[in-house]
Amino acid sequence: MRFDFEGKTALVTGAASGIGRAIALELGASGALVVISDLDAEACRSVVEEIAANGGNACVFAADVSDEDAMREAVEFAQRKGGDLHMAVNNAGIGGPSVPTGEYPAADWRRVIDINLNGVFYGMRWQIPALLRAGGGSIVNMSSILGSVGFAKAAPYVAAKHGLLGLTRTAAMEYAQQGVRVNAVGPAFINTPLLSANLSPETLEALAVMHPMGRIGTPEEVSGLTCFLLSNRASFITGSYHLVDGGYTAP
Structure with missing residues (x-):
């Protein structure tokens, strides 16, 4: 499936x-001007x-999503480069240590929540x-299968991804009649450098x-749905949560 994003800024x-x-x-291949944002400017x-x-x-535009001012500046940068901002994908996230809830370090909890949940809010605060x-x-907004199920030793990640869904649905309701659609995607385990480097x-x-499909997913399989x-082919879809999980949540 090919998309036409000519004249759009993302x-x-x-x-x-x-x-x-x-x-x-x-x-980028579909014609959009894409603002690439991450902590690693070289990458x-x-x-x-x-x-x-x-x-x-x-x-x-290199930025830390947990910095609200940086998210405002990222949106302003996109507007300067493209004239307007038309699309946003709040994808940045981290995992955090694998520790039971009753032993989870508070500093690690705050860091995961700051990036995976607060960072999405800061983005939307200026993107909308x-x-x-x-x-x-x-x-x-990039959620996870863990936006709908639990996972042992990952309390802040699971909490953030569940919270992200509530944030997504609330914003979708608020702006549905003003032409702004807000949805979430929930990947299962995906073959990314972060996953392969640490496991x-x-x-x-x-x-x-x-x-159930017997494999982990690819980034391109998540990208296609996103x-x-x-x-505009999804013009009647807002406030929804769409899984890309190889059947992980089906049982």
Whole structure:
């Protein structure tokens, strides 16, 4: 499926690698001007070069999503570069240590919540007014299968992803009649550099068999759904949570 995003400007956080990179590449290939945002400016520039090599247009705004001022500045940067902001993907996130809830370090709890939940709010706080100024647009917030189920030793991550869904649905209701759509995507375990760098082949295999399809997903499989939700083909879809999970949550 090909999308037409000619004349549109998109902001993607956590876009230097993995799912965010795949989304940025697909948006760029579909004609959008893509603002690549991540902490790693050098890795962002590599994604910009990939998009340019395929005839697309992109630029870098390095930022920490847990900094509200940085999120405001990212939106203002996108508006300066593209005239308006039309689409946003709040994808940046971290995992945190694997510790039971009763032993979880408070500092690690705050860090995961700051990035995975507060960071989405900070993004939307400035993205929504920009989309309204543009006459409407679409936001996709990257949740997880853990937005709908629990997972041992991951309390802040699970809490953040559940909270993200409430935030998504509330904003969707508030702005539905003003042309702003807000949806969430919930990937299962996806083959990203972060996953492969931190887990052994044996652990990856064990994760794969937890999915009825018998494998983990690819970033491109998440990107395809995300870009659909951003597009006008999803014009009657808002406030929804869409899984890309290989059947993980089906049992």
